[in-house]
Amino acid sequence: MANPIHQFAIEPKIPFALGNIDLSFTNSALWMVIGAVLSITFLSMAAKQKSLVPGRMQIAGEMLYEVVAGMVRNNIGIKGRQYFPFIFTLFIFILMGNVLGLIPYSFTYTSHLAVTGMLALIVFFMVFFFGIFYHGLKFFSLFVPSGAPLWLMPFIIPLELISFFVRPLTLSIRLFANMMAGHIILKVVAGFAVAAASIGAGGALLGIFPVVINIALLVFECLVAVVQAYVFAILSCVYLKDTVDLHH
Amino acid sequence: MRELSADIPKKIFHSLFCVALVFITSATLALAGDQTAETAAHHGDTDGLPQLDFSSYPSQIFWLIVTFTVLYTFFARKTLPEISGVLESRRDHIQNDLDTAEKLREEAEDAHRAYDEALEKARSEASNMFIESDNKIKEETTKKLQVFYERSSVEIKAAEEKIENAKSEAFEEMSTIAAEIASQAAEKIIGISTDINQAKTVIKSLHKNNKKAA
Numbered sequence: 001m002a003n004p005i006h007q008f009a010i011e012p013k014i015p016f017a018l019g020n021i022d023l024s025f026t027n028s029a030l031w032m033v034i035g036a037v038l039s040i041t042f043l044s045m046a047a048k049q050k051s052l053v054p055g056r057m058q059i060a061g062e063m064l065y066e067v068v069a070g071m072v073r074n075n076i077g078i079k080g081r082q083y084f085p086f087i088f089t090l091f092i093f094i095l096m097g098n099v100l101g102l103i104p105y106s107f108t109y110t111s112h113l114a115v116t117g118m119l120a121l122i123v124f125f126m127v128f129f130f131g132i133f134y135h136g137l138k139f140f141s142l143f144v145p146s147g148a149p150l151w152l153m154p155f156i157i158p159l160e161l162i163s164f165f166v167r168p169l170t171l172s173i174r175l176f177a178n179m180m181a182g183h184i185i186l187k188v189v190a191g192f193a194v195a196a197a198s199i200g201a202g203g204a205l206l207g208i209f210p211v212v213i214n215i216a217l218l219v220f221e222c223l224v225a226v227v228q229a230y231v232f233a234i235l236s237c238v239y240l241k242d243t244v245d246l247h248h
Numbered sequence: 249m250r251e252l253s254a255d256i257p258k259k260i261f262h263s264l265f266c267v268a269l270v271f272i273t274s275a276t277l278a279l280a281g282d283q284t285a286e287t288a289a290h291h292g293d294t295d296g297l298p299q300l301d302f303s304s305y306p307s308q309i310f311w312l313i314v315t316f317t318v319l320y321t322f323f324a325r326k327t328l329p330e331i332s333g334v335l336e337s338r339r340d341h342i343q344n345d346l347d348t349a350e351k352l353r354e355e356a357e358d359a360h361r362a363y364d365e366a367l368e369k370a371r372s373e374a375s376n377m378f379i380e381s382d383n384k385i386k387e388e389t390t391k392k393l394q395v396f397y398e399r400s401s402v403e404i405k406a407a408e409e410k411i412e413n414a415k416s417e418a419f420e421e422m423s424t425i426a427a428e429i430a431s432q433a434a435e436k437i438i439g440i441s442t443d444i445n446q447a448k449t450v451i452k453s454l455h456k457n458n459k460k461a462a
Contacts (some may be wrong), residue, residue, distance in 0.1 A: 010304040021306045029311035036315045040322055047330035052338055065331045082261055085324035093316055113299045164384040
């Protein structure tokens with residue numbers, strides 16, 4: 001029986017290094033490229049038609065656009081338009097990673113802390129950078145909630161600071177842990193079926209149950225894949241809102 | 249507070265974003281590189297969680313940034329403006345159609361109002377005309393009736409006079425005849441001659457008495 005952890009192993013396809021830093025083209029990178037190519041192809045085809053009455057492809061692309069645009073508009077506001085391409089890319093990139101990862105023998109790059117952590121850090125630094133760019137030092141008033149009594153400040157300010165700096169951690173771990181746990185469960189349940197089948201004819205019959213459970217789990221994982229991409233994008237919106245509206 | 253989105257033009261924003269990405273990447277890569285060297289030095293095994301194997305971090309982060317930047321550039325420069333253009337043109341088209349429909353509806357309403365007004369006007373005119381002609385007819389009728397009454401009353405009076413005359417004449421004659429018959433009857437029955445004028449007076453008085461009795 002295969003180790004359920006083994007599916008997350010990074011295997012170099014094309015070794016490549018820059019100085020002493022290993023930048024090999026791995027299975028992770030391969031699926032990132034596949035996801036990027038697929039999404040670009042799909043969206044280009046969707047955007048190519050430009051007809052007044054959209055076809056299937058076009059309406060799917062436009063729906064995707066409207067969903068993310070609505071997310072940005074509702075969570076950041078009209079000033080969030082500048083972040084729209086970023087949120088859209090983020091959503092598509094994570095969605096591709098999650099969904100493509102459900103294909104057997106593929107690799108789920110969003111199940112790696114390096115990837116989710118990097119994405120979360122990008123969001124974090126964007127908030128920091130644009131917050132200071134737009135508001136200057138006033139940005140740090142984010143940690144001082146307006147309306148709270150003065151004597152509460154020594155408690156509230158550290159809390160706000162912690163909640164601010166813990167954001168990239170929660171954001172990245174939520175996604176990576178969800179993806180990893182889902183894939184481990186799928187693999188373990190599938191392992192039960194294989195183990196049962198290896199006993200004999202009776203075992204093979206018994207092995208039907210894990211297969212049925214795995215089908216249900218796979219459907220559930222499809223849902224999780226979309227929901228987690230959505231959650232990541234929407235939380236990024238919420239965080240980026242601080243850069244346009246300090247107090248809300 | 250400064251006006252926010254107006255500060256950075258879109259193109260500069262995208263370039264800035266990419267530069268920031270590259271900067272963060274290189275910083276992270278450098279850090280990760282140090283980390284890699286350290287982990288490799290301490291323990292070369294790969295038995296633990298692959299997610300915590302820091303030696304794979306530089307490559308993952310590098311390819312993440314590469315694909316993400318390509319995706320971002322492509323979406324921000326090409327796909328999203330195209331889709332938003334299509335959506336906008338559709339919205340404009342629909343709005344245009346709605347506006348046209350609204351204009352046409354207003355025109356139809358105006359026409360309807362004008363029609364209603366004309367109808368109302370015609371109706372009031374017709375009723376005026378009716379009242380007028382009715383009044384005229386009534387007036388004429390009363391005038392003609394008046395004339396007729398006057399004439400007929402004159403004629404009736406004349407006729408009455410004539411009748412009265414005829415009546416009195418007839419009465420005169422009848423009383424004469426009656427007197428003659430009475431005198432002749434007296435002559436034949438009793439054999440006395442009578443004065444006809446006296447008979448006449450008698451009859452007249454009789455007639456007078458009759459009238460009184462009546």
